[in-house]
Amino acid sequence: MNISLDGVSFAYPSGVMALLEVSLEIASGEAVAIIGENGAGKTTLARHLNGLLKPATGGVAIGEWDTRRVSVAKLAARVGYVFQNPDDQLFERTVAAEVGFGPRNLGIPLADAAHAVHNALRRVGLAEQADQHPYDLHISQRKLVALAAALAMNTPIVVLDEPTTGQDAGGVELVGQIVDELKAERRTVIAITHDIDFCAEHFERVVVMAEGRILADGPAARTLSQVEALAQAEVEPPQMIRLARALGMDHAPLTVEEFVDDFAARSAARSESGPKVHGLSGSTPNDSSVSRADSTSGPE
Amino acid sequence: MISVRDLTYAYPLTPTAALWNVTFDVPAGQFCALVGANQSGKSTLCYALSGFIPHFYHGTLSGEVSVAGLDVPATPLAQLAGTVGLVFQNPFNQITGARMTVRGEAAFGLENMGVPRSEMLVRADETLALVGLSGLADRSPMQLSGGQQQRLALASMIVMRPQVLILDEPTSQLDPIGTKEVFAALARLVASGGATVILVEHKLEWVAEFADRVIALAGGQLVADGPPREVLNAPEVVASGVGQTRYARAAALARARGLVQPDAALPVTLNQASEFFAPRSLDEYIP
Numbered sequence: 001m002n003i004s005l006d007g008v009s010f011a012y013p014s015g016v017m018a019l020l021e022v023s024l025e026i027a028s029g030e031a032v033a034i035i036g037e038n039g040a041g042k043t044t045l046a047r048h049l050n051g052l053l054k055p056a057t058g059g060v061a062i063g064e065w066d067t068r069r070v071s072v073a074k075l076a077a078r079v080g081y082v083f084q085n086p087d088d089q090l091f092e093r094t095v096a097a098e099v100g101f102g103p104r105n106l107g108i109p110l111a112d113a114a115h116a117v118h119n120a121l122r123r124v125g126l127a128e129q130a131d132q133h134p135y136d137l138h139i140s141q142r143k144l145v146a147l148a149a150a151l152a153m154n155t156p157i158v159v160l161d162e163p164t165t166g167q168d169a170g171g172v173e174l175v176g177q178i179v180d181e182l183k184a185e186r187r188t189v190i191a192i193t194h195d196i197d198f199c200a201e202h203f204e205r206v207v208v209m210a211e212g213r214i215l216a217d218g219p220a221a222r223t224l225s226q227v228e229a230l231a232q233a234e235v236e237p238p239q240m241i242r243l244a245r246a247l248g249m250d251h252a253p254l255t256v257e258e259f260v261d262d263f264a265a266r267s268a269a270r271s272e273s274g275p276k277v278h279g280l281s282g283s284t285p286n287d288s289s290v291s292r293a294d295s296t297s298g299p300e
Numbered sequence: 301m302i303s304v305r306d307l308t309y310a311y312p313l314t315p316t317a318a319l320w321n322v323t324f325d326v327p328a329g330q331f332c333a334l335v336g337a338n339q340s341g342k343s344t345l346c347y348a349l350s351g352f353i354p355h356f357y358h359g360t361l362s363g364e365v366s367v368a369g370l371d372v373p374a375t376p377l378a379q380l381a382g383t384v385g386l387v388f389q390n391p392f393n394q395i396t397g398a399r400m401t402v403r404g405e406a407a408f409g410l411e412n413m414g415v416p417r418s419e420m421l422v423r424a425d426e427t428l429a430l431v432g433l434s435g436l437a438d439r440s441p442m443q444l445s446g447g448q449q450q451r452l453a454l455a456s457m458i459v460m461r462p463q464v465l466i467l468d469e470p471t472s473q474l475d476p477i478g479t480k481e482v483f484a485a486l487a488r489l490v491a492s493g494g495a496t497v498i499l500v501e502h503k504l505e506w507v508a509e510f511a512d513r514v515i516a517l518a519g520g521q522l523v524a525d526g527p528p529r530e531v532l533n534a535p536e537v538v539a540s541g542v543g544q545t546r547y548a549r550a551a552a553l554a555r556a557r558g559l560v561q562p563d564a565a566l567p568v569t570l571n572q573a574s575e576f577f578a579p580r581s582l583d584e585y586i587p
Contacts, residue, residue, distance in 0.1 A: 012443065014439070014440070014443050016439075016443065036475065037447075037475040037477070037478070038445050038446070038447025038448050038451070038473070038474060038475050038478060039444070039445040039447065039448050040475075043445065043446070084446050084473070085390070085392055085446065087390075087392065138338055138339055139389065139390060140338045141338075162446070162473065165472045165473060166338075166389070166469065166472050166502075167338070167502070168336075168337045168338045168502055168541050168542070168543070169337070169502070169541055169542055169543025169544075170337060170541045170543075171338065172543070194447075194473070194474065194475050194476055194479070196476055197546055231477070233475075234475040234476065234477035234478055235475060235476045235477065236476050236477065236480075238546070239505060239545065239546035239547055239570070240546055240550065242570055243546075243547060243550070243570060243573050243574065243577070246570060246573075246574040247574060247577055247578065256546050256549045256550045256553060257553065259550050260550055260553045260554050260557065260559070263550075263554060263559060263577060264554075264557065264559050267559055270579070
């Protein structure tokens with residue numbers, strides 16, 4: 001199911017223009033990360049996808065549905081949405097009831113709904129907490145309850161607003177694994193995130209936003225190497241790309257493994273062709289990529 | 301500035317302690333980061349240092365906590381408020397809702413301390429500039445994005461100039477450069493003698509870059525305490541769910557594949573990683 005935003009502009013009642021003629025096509029099954037500065041319009045854009053916000057001008061289509069003509073309740077069958085702040089989302093008395101709210105409202109038969117709830121809770125590692133009150137859980141767990149609530153709806157499109165916020169290393173890994181599973185199921189995943197390393201490791205396409213506009217959009221390795229566009233959006237490249245640049249390497253590795261493979265290939269090429277040429281071309285202190293990386297690396 | 305002795309604490313109605321025999325000292329003017337998996341006791345320790353434990357949460361506390369010469373469990377919260385500032389994990393809980401503008405919200409604490417209006421306005425505006433909210437001073441706090449609200453929560457504490465500033469994941473919703481700016485601002489505040497900082501963070505790269513010292517908690521106990529590079533690569537810390545920087549993981553993988561010297565210490569910052577991976581025989585290439 002394709003998503004299409006066509007020249008979408010949106011202003012809040014206060015007059016703040018949050019989106020300015022944003023156009024974006026997302027094909028079925030794509031994994032897209034939206035990154036950019038605080039107040040760039042990322043959440044505003046995401047809330048257009050499930051119809052919580054309607055465009056002032058332009059249009060948003062989810063499949064053949066125009067979000068202005070379809071109720072939020074109906075759109076919920078196509079777009080699962082996980083709020084940035086779980087406390088904006090959770091209201092039931094037990095974790096299981098919370099996660100079952102969506103399936104129940106979609107009119108899914110009771111037995112299937114119970115199955116969906118159980119599955120979703122198992123995926124986020126909270127099956128044991130099914131009968132607890134959501135507010136007796138740690139906030140990082142409440143965030144996973146909110147994620148489970150979206151998973152249980154089994155929607156073709158899942159939108160995650162800052163899914164790794166407040167998670168520890170294990171939690172980030174779990175969220176990454178769920179994103180990878182959704183990708184494997186050919187569901188569309190759209191995540192807003194400030195965790196650029198997470199973004200590099202799990203999303204094939206990256207959209208960079210600033211001041212209500214899209215500054216860059218493309219494959220992760222390319223977009224995450226565009227230092228100027230990223231800087232304009234208050235973002236830095238992920239750790240592995242910054243390291244590769246500091247070492248004068250040509251590639252833009254997205255993962256630790258890719259970086260080490262590139263490094264191994266370079267080392268091998270060096271020892272084969274002799275040290276004179278490669279040894280210096282890659283690591284001269286005057287190399288422009290080195291000084292660029294240095295200027296963003298913080299004080300000593 | 302901070303002294304914690306054999307601190308053991310259990311929340312009311314819970315069978316197990318959230319903190320077990322925690323002991324450490326922080327001298328004035330140190331930037332100390334607190335790391336650990338979720339529910340390892342980091343937030344609980346923040347509450348114990350700022351007096352919310354035991355005054356607000358009650359529960360069972362033993363041991364000693366003293367901050368700036370004040371015996372925390374024996375000092376009323378109102379008196380502690382001028383000395384210790386706590387920035388909550390969830391900024392949505394910190395905005396009072398009692399002020400109509402960002403500037404008013406930033407000045408709220410100063411109002412309660414009876415600071416003259418002219419001084420309040422100057423300090424509020426200075427602090428808003430420090431956290432990157434100058435352009436939004438007249439907006440309603442409720443019309444800010446998540447990250448902007450978090451900057452405001454931070455400003456509302458910094459503006460009070462407490463001797464000890466305790467921050468519980470203050471950058472969780474900030475954009476990457478904003479995060480780095482907050483770390484740099486805190487480091488500057490510490491360097492200028494303005495405060496002693498205790499910071500809970502999961503963003504290990506910036507902890508490594510800016511903190512003087514790292515304390516690691518696991519299961520309510522202190523498991524490591526020392527310089528960032530050592531603590532963040534300590535096997536027991538990594539295994540406790542804190543994770544590792546990508547720099548350290550790449551270095552460990554390269555080492556396992558025999559691509560680098562086997563005895564080189566793992567890096568935690570970009571500069572350390574650049575050194576780690578730089579051709580070690582560069583000298584040989586130069587005649």
